[in-house]
Amino acid sequence: MPTTLRLFVSADLSAGSVLVLDDEQSNYLLRVLRLGVGGEVRLFNGRDGEWDTAITSVTGKRATVSPVSQRRPQPAPTSPAMTLLFAPVKKDETDLIVEKATELGAVSICPVLTQRTQTRTVRLDRFNKIALEAAEQTERLDLPAITDLAGLDQALDVLTPGTAVIFCDEAGDEAGAPWGGDTGRAGPARAVLEGLRGRNAAILIGPEGGFTPEERAFLRARPDTFAVSLGPRILRAETAAISAMTLWQAVCGDWG
Amino acid sequence: MPTTLRLFVSADLSAGSVLVLDDEQSNYLLRVLRLGVGGEVRLFNGRDGEWDTAITSVTGKRATVSPVSQRRPQPAPTSPAMTLLFAPVKKDETDLIVEKATELGAVSICPVLTQRTQTRTVRLDRFNKIALEAAEQTERLDLPAITDLAGLDQALDVLTPGTAVIFCDEAGDEAGAPWGGDTGRAGPARAVLEGLRGRNAAILIGPEGGFTPEERAFLRARPDTFAVSLGPRILRAETAAISAMTLWQAVCGDWG
Numbered sequence: 001m002p003t004t005l006r007l008f009v010s011a012d013l014s015a016g017s018v019l020v021l022d023d024e025q026s027n028y029l030l031r032v033l034r035l036g037v038g039g040e041v042r043l044f045n046g047r048d049g050e051w052d053t054a055i056t057s058v059t060g061k062r063a064t065v066s067p068v069s070q071r072r073p074q075p076a077p078t079s080p081a082m083t084l085l086f087a088p089v090k091k092d093e094t095d096l097i098v099e100k101a102t103e104l105g106a107v108s109i110c111p112v113l114t115q116r117t118q119t120r121t122v123r124l125d126r127f128n129k130i131a132l133e134a135a136e137q138t139e140r141l142d143l144p145a146i147t148d149l150a151g152l153d154q155a156l157d158v159l160t161p162g163t164a165v166i167f168c169d170e171a172g173d174e175a176g177a178p179w180g181g182d183t184g185r186a187g188p189a190r191a192v193l194e195g196l197r198g199r200n201a202a203i204l205i206g207p208e209g210g211f212t213p214e215e216r217a218f219l220r221a222r223p224d225t226f227a228v229s230l231g232p233r234i235l236r237a238e239t240a241a242i243s244a245m246t247l248w249q250a251v252c253g254d255w256g
Numbered sequence: 257m258p259t260t261l262r263l264f265v266s267a268d269l270s271a272g273s274v275l276v277l278d279d280e281q282s283n284y285l286l287r288v289l290r291l292g293v294g295g296e297v298r299l300f301n302g303r304d305g306e307w308d309t310a311i312t313s314v315t316g317k318r319a320t321v322s323p324v325s326q327r328r329p330q331p332a333p334t335s336p337a338m339t340l341l342f343a344p345v346k347k348d349e350t351d352l353i354v355e356k357a358t359e360l361g362a363v364s365i366c367p368v369l370t371q372r373t374q375t376r377t378v379r380l381d382r383f384n385k386i387a388l389e390a391a392e393q394t395e396r397l398d399l400p401a402i403t404d405l406a407g408l409d410q411a412l413d414v415l416t417p418g419t420a421v422i423f424c425d426e427a428g429d430e431a432g433a434p435w436g437g438d439t440g441r442a443g444p445a446r447a448v449l450e451g452l453r454g455r456n457a458a459i460l461i462g463p464e465g466g467f468t469p470e471e472r473a474f475l476r477a478r479p480d481t482f483a484v485s486l487g488p489r490i491l492r493a494e495t496a497a498i499s500a501m502t503l504w505q506a507v508c509g510d511w512g
Contacts (some may be wrong), residue, residue: 096352103495105487138489190506231361231511233394239359242495243502248504250446255487 005033006042006050006136008143013048013067018056026063029055037061042071046142049074067151074141080200082248083108085155086241087207088119093238098127100238102134102144104245105253110147110202116209134138152215156202156222159230163200165225166192166248168240169211179233188229189244193251196226205241244255262298262306262392263290264399267322268456269304274312282319285311291319298327305330305455330397336456338504339364339419341411342497343463344375349494353461354383354456356494358390358400360501363451366403366458368411372465377456412458412478419456421481422448422504424496445500449507452482457504461497468479 007028011019021029028036039055051067058064059132066117088094094111101109109131111122127146135143147155158166169186186192204219211219219225230243249255263284267275277285285291295311299321307323314320340362344350350367355409357365365387367378383402383482403411412421425442442448460475467475475481505511 088413100495100498103325103489103491105489130329137492140489188512190511229511231505231509233359233396235359236393239356239498242356242498243360246499246502247506249487250444250506253483253487255446256444 002162005040006044006139008132008136008232009045011045013043013045013051013053015067015069018064018066019043020059021063021065023061026061029063029209030061034246039063042136043067044141047074050141053203055181072141077142078107078254080198080252081107081160082245082253083110083159083200083202084205084241084245085112085165085202086114086205086237087114087117087121088122088149089208089237090119093236094119094122095126095130096238097241098130098146099134100242101245102131102140103138104242105140105249106144106245107142108145108147110155111149112152112204113149114152114207115212115215116200117207118125118209120149124148125158135190153218159202162224163202164196165202165219165222166244167219167227168244169206169227185239186229189228189230189247190251192226192228193247197252199252201252203244203248206239206242208237212217261296262300262395263271264388265299265301267301269299269301269307269309269326271323271325274320274322275299276315277319277321279317282317284318286314286317295319295442297321297459298319299323300397303330306397314336327500328397333398334361334363334510336454336508337363338501338509339366339367339415339456339458340461340497340501341366341408341421341458342461342493343368343370343373344378344405345464345493346375349492350375350378351382351386351499352494354386354402355390356498357501358387358396359394360498361396361505362400362501363398364403366402366411367405368408368460369405370463371468371471373463374465380404396489409474415458416456418480419458420452421458421460421475421478422484422500423460423475423481424500425462425472425483426487442485445486445503446507448482448484449503453508455508457508459497459500461493461500464493 007025037055041053042050043053044050049070050072052069052071053065053067055063056066084101086097088111131144263281293311297308297309299309300306305326306328308325308327309321311325312320312322340357344367387400
């Protein structure tokens with residue numbers, strides 16, 4: 001059994017229960033992978049851990065499967081937790097951000113509407129499908145919660161109190177802006193993150209055009225908000241998101 | 257002048273020199289951006305720093321420009337330097353790796369042919385174009401050197417002596433494999449990198465199917481080779497590349 005054969009289902013999973021897979025998953029197992037009765041697949045649902053499961057019957061186009069044994073129990077919710085707040089960019093790059101946030105263990109993915117965000121609508125069904133497929137590939141046992149597009153202030157308001165907001169402003173840190181305390185500049189991401197171990201974090205990535213002066217003033221006045229720098233080269237939005245999430249996992253998360 | 261209007265040219269740049277831009281760059285300035293005589297653009301060539309330049313005449317479809325003043329001198333070559341060795345994957349993901357390696361400051365990008373590499377040819381012209389556009393956007397003043405597809409052993413042989421090879425094996429570290437010395441496992445990337453500060457580094461990313469036992473034995477026997485882990489989730493090849501380059505820059509490179 002290839003180790004990547006792993007599907008997310010919404011039904012409960014327990015030994016001996018019986019599930020009829022939907023058309024798409026059945027098609028994948030029966031037609032694409034050419035499995036039949038006895039074929040093996042791992043299932044997870046975000047609640048009951050991961051189960052080794054076998055196809056018990058095929059009726060028409062649909063496969064019926066039954067969990068045999070639990071392979072991994074459901075882990076406790078990640079703590080501290082990392083949320084990604086991002087301004088949607090172009091379609092391909094936005095899709096990439098959702099996929100990579102799932103791979104990199106974000107527990108919530110929150111598109112935010114900033115003043116310079118060009119994209120004013122998001123396709124939640126599309127985002128959820130991308131996240132589901134990424135979770136299947138990446139061996140996660142849960143799915144990230146994906147919220148609908150919300151204003152920046154609303155998105156920040158609903159964070160768990162005390163969450164450290166890690167603000168990546170790739171559009172450039174204006175000289176003299178009072179980020180990062182005395183230095184007048186954003187601090188290197190790794191050094192700032194080392195001071196935030198043990199705290200829930202929300203990584204905030206702006207649109208290609210950056211934040212407006214009003215938004216910067218709003219963020220500056222906000223407690224628990226930390227501006228970070230991601231090096232001397234200007235990163236595109238999706239790269240900044242992936243790099244910031246990577247550094248958070250390596251310094252504060254479960255990569256240790 | 258938008259700060260992103262930045263073009264790479266191959267000609268020498270000095271005050272008062274005269275350059276005729278090629279059709280593609282002329283079209284971009286004259287038709288897409290609708291600039292005319294007096295229009296401003298920044299130029300770099302990887303040798304002479306970055307120059308503020310103005311359009312001095314338009315002949316037919318082509319713009320002639322003349323450097324006015326040097327905006328930034330050419331920096332010294334990056335030291336320590338980071339090279340990316342990667343097994344080509346699918347087209348979109350391979351393109352993404354080349355683009356992100358450029359954004360993340362790799363000085364060389366080297367596609368390598370491993371035993372499980374599915375893609376046996378690469379388009380160097382395409383890679384160079386992607387890297388050029390990424391360098392223009394990311395404010396780099398040089399371009400990465402991109403080498404043709406080479407066998408893994410050949411690619412390792414031509415590294416500067418003493419280069420630390422950072423081996424990311426997302427396909428899974430077999431239990432008991434003698435990576436990372438006593439522990440029998442790859443070490444967390446950040447901790448391993450902290451021991452490699454000041455050294456040139458080559459980050460090695462395998463194909464989706466991972467390395468073969470023979471390749472692992474070859475790497476294991478090689479001096480200056482360090483296996484690293486990128487957390488408990490299985491990352492896709494392009495994600496592993498971006499994350500490993502990010503961590504190298506944050507720990508050993510110029511993000512400090």
